[in-house]
Amino acid sequence: xxxxxxxxxxxxxxxxxxxxxxxxxxxxxxxxxxxxxxxxxxxxxxxxxxxxxxxxxxxxxxxxxxxxxxxxxxxxxxxxxxxxxxxxxxxxxxxxxxxxxxxxxxxxxxxxxxxxxxxxxxxxxxxxxxxxxxxxxxxxxxxxxxxxxxxxxxxxxxxxxxxxxxxxxxxxxxxxxxxxxxxxxxxxxxxxxxxxxxxxxxxxxxxxxxxxxxxxxxxxxxxxxxxxxxxxxxxxxxxxxxxxxxxxxxxxxxxxxxxxxxxxxxxxxxxxxxxxxxxxxxxxxxxxxxxxxxxxxxxxxxxxxxxxxxxxxxxxxxxxxxxxxxxxxxxxxxxxxxxxxxxxxxxxxxxxxxxxxxxxxxxxxxxxxxxxxxxxxxxxxxxxxxxxxxxxxxxxxxxxxxxxxxxx
Amino acid sequence: xxxxxxxxxxxxxxxxxxxxxxxxxxxxxxxxxxxxxxxxxxxxxxxxxxxxxxxxxxxxxxxxxxxxxxxxxxxxxxxxxxxxxxxxxxxxxxxxxxxxxxxxxxxxxxxxxxxxxxxxxxxxxxxxxxxxxxxxxxxxxxxxxxxxxxxxxxxxxxxxxxxxxxxxxxxxxxxxxxxxxxxxxxxxxxxxxxxxxxxxxxxxxxxxxxxxxxxxxxxxxxxxxxxxxxxxxxxxxxxxxxxxxxxxxxxxxxxxxxxxxxxxxxxxx
Numbered sequence: 001x002x003x004x005x006x007x008x009x010x011x012x013x014x015x016x017x018x019x020x021x022x023x024x025x026x027x028x029x030x031x032x033x034x035x036x037x038x039x040x041x042x043x044x045x046x047x048x049x050x051x052x053x054x055x056x057x058x059x060x061x062x063x064x065x066x067x068x069x070x071x072x073x074x075x076x077x078x079x080x081x082x083x084x085x086x087x088x089x090x091x092x093x094x095x096x097x098x099x100x101x102x103x104x105x106x107x108x109x110x111x112x113x114x115x116x117x118x119x120x121x122x123x124x125x126x127x128x129x130x131x132x133x134x135x136x137x138x139x140x141x142x143x144x145x146x147x148x149x150x151x152x153x154x155x156x157x158x159x160x161x162x163x164x165x166x167x168x169x170x171x172x173x174x175x176x177x178x179x180x181x182x183x184x185x186x187x188x189x190x191x192x193x194x195x196x197x198x199x200x201x202x203x204x205x206x207x208x209x210x211x212x213x214x215x216x217x218x219x220x221x222x223x224x225x226x227x228x229x230x231x232x233x234x235x236x237x238x239x240x241x242x243x244x245x246x247x248x249x250x251x252x253x254x255x256x257x258x259x260x261x262x263x264x265x266x267x268x269x270x271x272x273x274x275x276x277x278x279x280x281x282x283x284x285x286x287x288x289x290x291x292x293x294x295x296x297x298x299x300x301x302x303x304x305x306x307x308x309x310x311x312x313x314x315x316x317x318x319x320x321x322x323x324x325x326x327x328x329x330x331x332x333x334x335x336x337x338x339x340x341x342x343x344x345x346x347x348x349x350x351x352x353x354x355x356x357x358x359x360x361x362x363x364x365x366x367x368x369x370x371x372x373x374x375x376x377x378x379x380x381x382x383x384x385x386x387x388x389x390x391x392x393x394x395x396x397x398x399x400x401x402x403x404x405x406x407x408x
Numbered sequence: 409x410x411x412x413x414x415x416x417x418x419x420x421x422x423x424x425x426x427x428x429x430x431x432x433x434x435x436x437x438x439x440x441x442x443x444x445x446x447x448x449x450x451x452x453x454x455x456x457x458x459x460x461x462x463x464x465x466x467x468x469x470x471x472x473x474x475x476x477x478x479x480x481x482x483x484x485x486x487x488x489x490x491x492x493x494x495x496x497x498x499x500x501x502x503x504x505x506x507x508x509x510x511x512x513x514x515x516x517x518x519x520x521x522x523x524x525x526x527x528x529x530x531x532x533x534x535x536x537x538x539x540x541x542x543x544x545x546x547x548x549x550x551x552x553x554x555x556x557x558x559x560x561x562x563x564x565x566x567x568x569x570x571x572x573x574x575x576x577x578x579x580x581x582x583x584x585x586x587x588x589x590x591x592x593x594x595x596x597x598x599x600x601x602x603x604x605x606x607x608x609x610x611x612x613x614x615x616x617x618x619x620x621x622x623x624x625x626x627x628x629x630x631x632x633x634x635x636x637x638x639x640x641x642x643x644x645x646x647x648x649x650x651x652x653x654x655x656x657x658x659x660x661x662x663x664x665x666x667x668x669x670x671x672x673x674x675x676x677x
Contacts, residue, residue, distance in 0.1 A: 149561070155561060175623055176622050204543040208547070214551060275479030281475050326644075333645055342620070372570070407568055
């Protein structure tokens with residue numbers, strides 16, 4: 001059946017339009033590019049973007065790959081990125097493989113203007129150059145607005161801690177639930193005293209820039225105070241020199257507080273080695289030879305946790321362990337008498353001291369956990385309703401919450 | 409030294425000397441006796457450490473002291489040449505940088521590097537009885553900075569990231585019988601398995617959080633949720649335990665392979 005006259009006219013008009021567009025594309029392509037030897041098609045639409053919220057130290061160059069850059073074919077091998085600044089000579093600053101379409105230039109200086117070109121490099125040696133971009137200046141942003149929700153979260157958490165510390169200071173009694181591992185500290189030190197054998201305190205193998213080490217040293221302060229009262233022998237081998245310094249200070253202060261300054265000896269804390277398993281070899285040797293009655297393993301541990309805990313178990317010591325490293329907790333649970341799991345390690349110092357300042361801090365952290373739980377329940381409920389009903393509103397709630405709690 | 413120890417030690421030395429000479433005679437390459445010596449020494453130290461499984465003994469003590477001494481010195485040298493020298497020298501002295509073949513970094517901020525130098529010197533003042541107290545300033549600076557930096561890092565990774573990963577739906581596509589039957593697939597990547605995973609994640613996070621509430625008595629419903637939380641934690645620890653033990657076994661296999669293949673040549677490469 002012949003097409004209707006109207007349809008014919010539309011089809012004819014369509015052909016004219018396609019022809020015109022093709023001519024425009026070809027012309028603009030010829031005008032916008034400068035094909036080199038081998039005349040390979042250059043990349044097009046070169047865009048240069050300044051990275052948001054950075055220190056003005058990088059620009060991102062992106063492009064539409066060359067028409068000759070076809071996946072599975074090896075006509076194009078790479079793209080070369082060229083840069084010039086202040087009218088100076090153009091230089092190659094990097095090369096990426098075929099198929100890629102972005103390059104991050106991290107060698108820029110803040111407040112200088114840069115012009116880029118991207119060249120297609122063909123397998124036969126030919127090159128196709130794009131036209132230069134407009135000059136772009138990398139800028140520094142003083143505030144990172146991506147982190148505004150993180151800032152608010154820190155403000156809320158920090159604020160609640162400060163609030164409860166002040167509340168505790170004013171005399172309000174704050175409740176802390178029993179933590180079995182900490183209840184056993186008295187028993188453990190008493191046992192060592194009765195048996196006349198030493199107490200071994202292992203603060204983990206990390207440095208002072210690790211919160212678990214800090215928590216461990218805080219507990220050490222309380223434990224060593226009691227040890228000083230009981231006049232029991234204490235030995236603390238360390239794997240970091242700074243921990244040795246801090247450990248000695250902590251124990252010395254405890255002994256002074258107990259009125260036993262004469263009993264303090266710097267050799268109670270001894271540096272062994274930074275090497276993980278060298279440290280383990282030495283501590284294991286000490287356990288077998290000196291047979292400590294009580295062993296504290298509190299701090300940041302890695303692969304050595306099982307070796308140390310097993311050895312302590314085999315010499316019959318009562319062991320109180322604690323770490324916030326999830327992969328190491330199972331070993332302590334299996335081989336030690338009491339284990340402080342994660343957060344319990346950080347709560348220990350407040351629990352042991354009973355100081356209003358520390359108890360207030362603990363209460364403030366609990367507020368943070370309460371907020372986390374409430375937000376999670378709201379998010380889960382919204383996600384569930386959105387899944388059940390297909391409601392756009394609830395899907396929006398989930399999306400908003402995701403944006404708030406996802407930090408880049 | 410006891411006579412039995414002396415005899416035992418001598419026998420060990422003779423055995424490993426013989427093993428070295430036999431391995432060296434059978435080895436090929438540029439310096440067969442040297443490479444045989446290194447392999448035999450490594451085998452000796454491996455077996456010396458393994459001997460601790462039987463009991464503490466002088467051979468283990470030798471390996472232990474050697475390991476501790478060598479590693480302590482090694483880390484000190486490493487800390488000096490890889491941390492102190494490349495980070496400090498190129499920013500404080502052009503002449504020293506040239507001497508050590510380092511590229512001098514001429515920046516306005518170089519003056520700030522005086523701060524760590526001063527803090528480092530303060531730490532070393534511990535060796536002085538009179539001025540030892542000054543080292544506390546350096547330690548206090550490290551502790552304070554650590555606490556501040558970690559507060560942000562942990563709030564981001566352990567608080568916000570954990571919350572955003574828990575916004576999961578607790579139902580699948582159960583709107584029709586057909587969808588219900590489809591979802592009954594037992595595939596590990598099927599919708600039913602994913603739904604179960606979502607439930608465990610949400611329950612685990614909420615009950616785990618409840619377990620770590622310290623300022624409230626764990627009794628009644630709160631106590632039940634807390635107990636469920638610790639159960640979930642223990643099951644996780646059990647799985648983690650098994651997984652890590654498998655990793656340790658592979659370490660043992662690595663050492664046994666070294667002894668049987670590289671040293672004794674009993675098993676083929």
